[in-house]
Amino acid sequence: MTSQNRTNCPIKRATDTLGDQWSFLILREFFLEGPRRFADLQDQLGLSPNTLSGRLKKLEQAGIVERRMYSEHPPRAEYALTEKGRTLSPVMDALFDWGMTHAPM
Template sequence: MKITSRQNCPIRRATSVLSDQWSFLIIREFFLEGKRRRFQDLQSELGLSPNTLSNRLKRLEQQGVIERQIYSDHPPRAEYVLTSKGNALAPIMNALYDWGTEYPDTNGEDRNG
């Protein structure tokens, strides 16, 4: 790993965008279920409260990871899609998946120890 200023560290910047578990799980849904996701579908799959999901989606949209697209004016309805910045997370999501498969024990013990 390259040495950089701790204040301008790329890992720090990346984790500020994806600041919590829910953000990762929301992004996961785009890779598992397809390119376009509606609020109701995400809520149903994740079991999040509407407020929590709305806040996370707004944050991801502000960070440029997802984009909100209106598909109906009456009543107003939108769906979310990953941007190119969001699609660039694919290797990270795959690496997290692989790591979670390799080390499934959440109690701090790996299967080799």
Template sequence: MKTRYDLHCNIAQTLNIIGDRWTLLILHELLTGKTYFNDIKINLPGLSANLLSERLKTLEESGLVNSELYSAHPPRYSYSLTEKGKALETVFNSMIIWGSEHLQPCYKEIVDPETNERVEIGYYSKKSGKRVNTIRIQPIETK
């Protein structure tokens, strides 16, 4: 992983892993079930095969993606998200919700399948499980 941001910040360190051009879109393709190189490439017009290969390798090195050889001659791989990679689904959902509120035109929205009403993101205490109405971002003291 190349370090672009040498900052002690969760956002900066996350961007060091997923902040390159096309990376989020590649992850989104994997999240929606595209597992083969050519399927990902077809769904992302403008992304070169070399760049897709490079990004997949970097994502694998970062522990977000697994690859599995399914054809030896020529070598072909299928790709899947690790648990760490799947955990990014909330990030994508947040971006979809933001887009549904702020983009014109809007392409997607997230709804409750029972009522078809839009949903919102909420914060919950990991300890109690209760919804938290206000949050505070604070530094973690390192030793």
């Protein structure tokens, strides 16, 4: 790791996109269960609708998840990882392994 340009550091860019607990927990749900509906994510995570919606929009804007409509009347959507999102698998595995080894229960 070099320290040449910290304002445009890849770690900073990554944490700007993913750097909150809820984003990682939302991603966990996709890796464990696959595509998910908003209500299912909300039930599993216990997030307020505004918080969940904001995190999903941020992940969607970053190209990590995509929103797919499955009903027009009433409009309903599910969310799924994109190809870019699936490339986070080693990161999620590393976080899981680190948590199992170093984070107290």
